[in-house]
Amino acid sequence: MTFTTRPELTGTFGMVATTHWLAxxxxxxxxxxxxxxxxxxxxxxxVLNVVEPQLNGPLGDMxxxxxxxGAEAPQMICxxxxxxxxxxxxxxxxxxxxxxxxxxxxxxxTPGAFDAWMVMLRDHGTKRLRDVLxxxxxxxxxxxxxxxxxVGVIADQADLFRTEWPTSAAVWLPGGDVPVAGRLFRNPDxxxxxxRLLTEAETVEGREAQIEAARRAFxxxxxxxAIDDYMRDACVMDGAGARxxxxxxxxxxxxxxxxxxxxxxxxxxxxxxxxxxxWTQGPALLQSLNLLAQTGIADxxxxxxxxxxxxxxxxxxxxxxxxxxxxxxxxxxxxAAHLLSGDYARERAGLIGPWASMDQRPGLxxxxxxxxxxxxxxxxxxxxxxxxAGGGEPTMAHLxxxxxxxxxxxxxxxxxxxxxxxxxxxWLQSNPVVPGLGVALNTRAQMFWLDEGLPTTLAPGRxxxxxxTPSMARAPDGTRxxxxxxxxxxxxxxxxxxxxxxxxxxxxxQEAIDAPLVLSKHLQASFYPRGSEPGGxxxxxxxxAGTIDALRGRGHKVTQAEPWSLxxxxxxxxxxxxxxxxxxTPRLMQAYAAGR
Numbered sequence: 001m002t003f004t005t006r007p008e009l010t011g012t013f014g015m016v017a018t019t020h021w022l023a024x025x026x027x028x029x030x031x032x033x034x035x036x037x038x039x040x041x042x043x044x045x046x047v048l049n050v051v052e053p054q055l056n057g058p059l060g061d062m063x064x065x066x067x068x069x070g071a072e073a074p075q076m077i078c079x080x081x082x083x084x085x086x087x088x089x090x091x092x093x094x095x096x097x098x099x100x101x102x103x104x105x106x107x108x109x110t111p112g113a114f115d116a117w118m119v120m121l122r123d124h125g126t127k128r129l130r131d132v133l134x135x136x137x138x139x140x141x142x143x144x145x146x147x148x149x150x151v152g153v154i155a156d157q158a159d160l161f162r163t164e165w166p167t168s169a170a171v172w173l174p175g176g177d178v179p180v181a182g183r184l185f186r187n188p189d190x191x192x193x194x195x196r197l198l199t200e201a202e203t204v205e206g207r208e209a210q211i212e213a214a215r216r217a218f219x220x221x222x223x224x225x226a227i228d229d230y231m232r233d234a235c236v237m238d239g240a241g242a243r244x245x246x247x248x249x250x251x252x253x254x255x256x257x258x259x260x261x262x263x264x265x266x267x268x269x270x271x272x273x274x275x276x277x278x279w280t281q282g283p284a285l286l287q288s289l290n291l292l293a294q295t296g297i298a299d300x301x302x303x304x305x306x307x308x309x310x311x312x313x314x315x316x317x318x319x320x321x322x323x324x325x326x327x328x329x330x331x332x333x334x335x336a337a338h339l340l341s342g343d344y345a346r347e348r349a350g351l352i353g354p355w356a357s358m359d360q361r362p363g364l365x366x367x368x369x370x371x372x373x374x375x376x377x378x379x380x381x382x383x384x385x386x387x388x389a390g391g392g393e394p395t396m397a398h399l400x401x402x403x404x405x406x407x408x409x410x411x412x413x414x415x416x417x418x419x420x421x422x423x424x425x426x427w428l429q430s431n432p433v434v435p436g437l438g439v440a441l442n443t444r445a446q447m448f449w450l451d452e453g454l455p456t457t458l459a460p461g462r463x464x465x466x467x468x469t470p471s472m473a474r475a476p477d478g479t480r481x482x483x484x485x486x487x488x489x490x491x492x493x494x495x496x497x498x499x500x501x502x503x504x505x506x507x508x509x510q511e512a513i514d515a516p517l518v519l520s521k522h523l524q525a526s527f528y529p530r531g532s533e534p535g536g537x538x539x540x541x542x543x544x545a546g547t548i549d550a551l552r553g554r555g556h557k558v559t560q561a562e563p564w565s566l567x568x569x570x571x572x573x574x575x576x577x578x579x580x581x582x583x584x585t586p587r588l589m590q591a592y593a594a595g596r
Contacts, residue, residue, distance in 0.1 A: 057426025079116025104238020105246025189438030327455025
């Protein structure tokens with residue numbers, strides 16, 4: 001019998017699972033008020049901007065999978081902003097850079113999260129803009145009990161705020177002091193920003209017209225003006241240790257909007273799985289499954305060394321292809337069909353041996369062999385993880401200063417509508433607060449390279465190859481799932497383990513979430529300074545000493561993680577009989593599912 005930390009929730013009305021209990025409660029509030037899954041997801045997303053400000057913000061990024069009831073497959077809303085017009089390799093090289101810093105104004109792309117939420121609300125929601133914004137405005141204005149982890153980030157950055165980023169000090173150090181964990185924390189500038197947005201939107205009549213007015217106010221009105229005014233003069237300290245100006249302008253914001261595209265579909269043992277396209281890391285999950293389909297992982301113990309070894313070695317191969325071949329398909333000929341083909345998987349699976357690989361081994365795609373060679377060369381000169389200046393994706397201190405956390409939202413309603421969204425960026429520690437807005441710009445541009453000729457070379461209008469990767473799946477019996485996790489490069493690692501345990505071992509959502517996890521440090525990081533640790537593997541102690549020793553015996557460079565420290569998985573599901581289910585991780589003691 002498998003024991004869990006909490007029950008898998010079941011019901012028929014609606015389920016919301018997010019990385020903070022207040023967001024989950026607000027999502028349920030929208031469902032109780034007659035809203036659908038899309039209304040609930042948008043409201044929860046705005047609350048997460050307030051209560052987890054070290055992990056996401058309104059000026060960040062947000063890919064979301066949406067699956068309307070009755071539709072055959074989900075779609076992707078792309079809230080990943082693009083590089084500004086002034087973001088050229090030549091300009092960044094002229095600034096003395098070989099890598100794009102993990103913090104600072106040059107790391108900024110066009111903010112994308114807000115418009116993506118608005119497209120979701122307009123096209124699929126039923127509630128007014130006021131309905132979905134008011135809960136977040138309340139928590140920003142009246143205050144919320146600030147998380148100890150948010151306080152820790154503020155404390156770590158307090159000296160920088162005081163000496164280099166005074167606009168951040170004004171917001172995050174009220175009265176000049178670091179906030180106290182658990183006490184009410186207010187962000188009146190953010191509340192005023194959203195209140196003004198709402199006021200301007202309500203100068204017109206009609207739900208959709210108001211949403212469109214809010215989009216204009218953001219991309220062409222007072223929000224874009226505030227950002228443009230700030231960026232004209234700001235010259236701030238960045239993660240590479242120098243004061244530099246950025247290149248984002250109001251014109252960049254006016255020229256961009258969220259788009260909708262088909263989700264990328266894969267299959268595994270009778271299951272259908274949907275991910276974002278090759279501008280995300282999502283296809284690496286599909287490639288990992290294709291590789292594992294060629295192995296005997298189905299017959300292994302889900303807490304055993306064989307299971308972990310096969311999964312990790314498959315991920316090493318898939319993520320090597322991520323680094324060599326993934327990027328924005330609007331700008332580069334991505335060999336998508338080749339990378340996802342069965343023949344390619346069979347060829348690559350033969351590289352999975354009994355010992356842990358220490359090498360980066362991208363496949364050789366006909367006509368694009370130089371991309372694999374270029375990645376191997378980049379990997380050879382990469383800074384080891386944990387070395388050099390940080391400032392990439394928010395640090396999870398319990399993971400020994402590894403990059404990797406954001407937020408996640410999963411929702412399903414009684415009609416069968418479903419959402420999986422992974423908002424991120426705009427972290428309080430990533431950039432100074434934009435005066436008057438109460439929040440910071442994103443740093444997603446750090447995922448570009450300054451080497452020419454790559455799918456991920458910095459170029460105006462190009463999407464960075466993001467780590468953000470929500471997921472959806474359909475089981476052979478018709479059960480549909482939405483799931484995801486924060487964690488940067490680790491997101492698809494932990495989602496792979498979730499899926500394998502459901503597919504092969506029949507675990508329910510909460511059992512699969514609670515089961516122990518690993519984290520490969522072998523994969524080259526997407527965040528500054530882009531390091532890796534060949535063969536490195538963090539393992540939760542829940543696997544047991546026997547498994548951990550056996551992994552070391554196979555050559556994995558194992559470090560034992562703290563108990564319950566890897567991943568923040570959440571998930572919801574709807575069975576063909578209409579029964580709804582939900583689960584959320586106990587790790588870090590923030591994520592909760594709610595439903596009935």
